[in-house]
Amino acid sequence: MTKALDRALFHAKSWLERLDDHAVAADVSLETLRSRFAGPLPARGMALEDVIGSLAERAEGGLLGYAGGRFFAWVAGGSLQSALAADWLVSTWDQNAALYACGPAVAVIEEVAGEWIKELLDLPREASFAFTTGCQLAHLTGLAAARHAQLKKLGWDVEEQGLFDAPKIRVLASDQAHGSIERAVRVLGLGRGAVQRLATNDRGVISAATLERALTAVEGPVIVILNAADLNVGACDPFSQLIPIAHDAGAWVHVDGAFGLIARASRSRRPLLEGVELADSWATDAHKWLNVPFDCGIAIVRDAQAHKSAMTVNAAYIAGNQAARDQIDWNPEWSRRARGVPVYAMLQELGAEGVAAMVDRCCDHCLAIVEGIGALPGAEIVARPVLNQGLVRFSAGGTTREDDRYTDEVLELINATGEAFFSGTTWSGRRAMRVSVVNWRTSENDVRRAVAAAASALASCRR
Ligand SMILES: Cc1ncc(COP(=O)(O)O)c(C=O)c1O
Structure with missing residues (x-):
């Protein structure tokens, strides 16, 4: 066997x-x-x-x-041991986590895990939630609820009537919004053309004046998308200012908090996210900063009725249970893996304090790597981390374009050492190497090894 x-x-x-x-x-x-x-x-x-x-x-x-602890590319968490082991159990138990009736124990575990997540992130306790495959489908879920609510206010039942002849929804999103936002908007039938990009300032965030201008210029139902940390520099929009402005204009506010929302768990980093709790929906990932294996995002929606209306299904053979939580009412899938179980295990292993310590540790290590590499000859800090993301760039004294190529070359040389792994980006028109620290395993020794790998790559370029 x-x-x-x-x-x-x-x-x-x-x-x-x-x-x-x-x-x-x-x-x-x-x-x-x-x-x-x-x-x-x-x-x-x-x-x-x-x-x-x-x-x-x-x-x-x-x-x-x-x-491992020296993987700093994209934004990718590792797996805490409890979460990995629980994930094996999920596969072994092989429950269909669509309905309580199809998997009673996992339905209850997911129900509790969702409540714990809201508490950990201090989001409205009355909000509903769904454990999705990732942040992409968490966006789809949150924005489907937004679409429902914004059209319902105008007397349009989008689930019944579809979008043909419906009032046109506009989406205002930062010019730093992740590509998964646009894809969710497309899949929901709103069309890429519905998205209007809002210019961000030199800190990578939307200003109140920019949002006010954009809201005054649009007509009809509006969804505003804000960033709880963009993936290049970890910039968080000023929620306390922006969300009341959006609400005054009748807009729904959805937050892309793929990794940054998790910083709410840390007392020291929480001020960056002040006011984020005022939003209407939030999308985040457990497979990033909560360090569970891939295949776990989380959608949280303040208006549970809008969420349920957008997602629920009726089929003659569904034995819905009034007392229990049926995941099918909240998720954009039918049959599904009980992906909330590793989240439950992870929260039991770390507790709220352990998550906070992990967040703080990652931020500190990110700063140490950026400062360590930034101090090397031929390196420059492009964005000092405010959270767990930072940018460095390399220069051999050439033109901007030559240094762009040089930055990519040095990055490849660092990765070729096998000692650390980074990815690149273009920020403010210049190439840079991203430093993203999201893994519970990353240690001070890993930081030293990463900086040493960069030093040896730069030295080999000078030879
Ligand atoms: C800011 C941001 N939003 C959304 C996503 C999409 O998340 P997922 O890959 O879990 O669907 C990512 C992925 O890196 C991200 O960094």
Whole structure:
């Protein structure tokens, strides 16, 4: 029964044990990976333990070190041990977390995890929530509720009547908004053309004057999207100022808090997010700063009725339970994995204080890396972290374009050391290397190794 599981446990443990010494970057080519995995569809099966053994062997060198403490690319958390182990149980239990009746225990675990998340982030306790696949679908869920509520106010039932001939909804979003916002808007049928970009200032945030001007110029129902940390510099819009302005104009406010919203858990970082609780919907990720395995976003909606109206389904065979929470009423999926279970486990492992400590640690480490690399000859700090994101750039004394290329070259050299892994971005028209610290494992030693990797890459460029 358990041969394949034993084999998987062996490979999983050896992967985790090697994280400190293993290269963070992948070091095999696309051709190699294809040649290892591709082949004719097997006519006959193979022994179970060989299936798992060969998967692990063939993936060797093609896996990035997300799980370790020196992975600073994009915004990607690792997995706390409790969350990873709970995730295995979720697969093993194989419950359909669509309805209480289809998986009673996991429905209750998710119900409690959602309540705990609202408490952790100090968001309205009456709000509803959904554990989605990621922040992308959390946006879709929050914005579907927004679409419902904004059109209902005008006497339009979007679930019944659709969008043809409906009043046109406008979406005001910062010019730093993540691409997942635009995609959610497109999928909801509002169209890319409905999005109006609001210019951000030199701190990467929308000013009150900019929002006021934009709201005065638009007609009809409006949704305003604010950032609880943009992914380049961790900029948080001034919620206490902007949300009342948006509400006075009758707008719904949705917050992209993919990672930044989690900083509400930290006493020292919470002031950056002051007023975010005034919004109407929030989208965040557990698979980023809460360090559960991938496949877990969270949508939270103040107006539970709008949320439910946008998502609920009726089918003759659904045995809805009045007393229990049926996830299908809140989620944009039917059959689904009980992805809230690892969140419950993670919150039990860390507690609210542990989450706060993890947030603070990541912010401190981010600052140390940015300052450490920024102090190296040929490096410059482009954005000092206010949270857990910062930017550095490299220069060989060339033109802006030459230094753009040089920045990308140095970044590749750092990644090639296998000691640390970063990704690049374009910020204010110039290339930069992003430093994103989101992993519970990142330690002071990891910080030293990352700075040393940058020093050796820069030294090799000078030779
Ligand atoms: C600010 C922001 N919003 C949304 C997303 C999308 O999140 P997900 O990949 O979980 O769908 C990301 C992903 O990096 C992000 O950084």
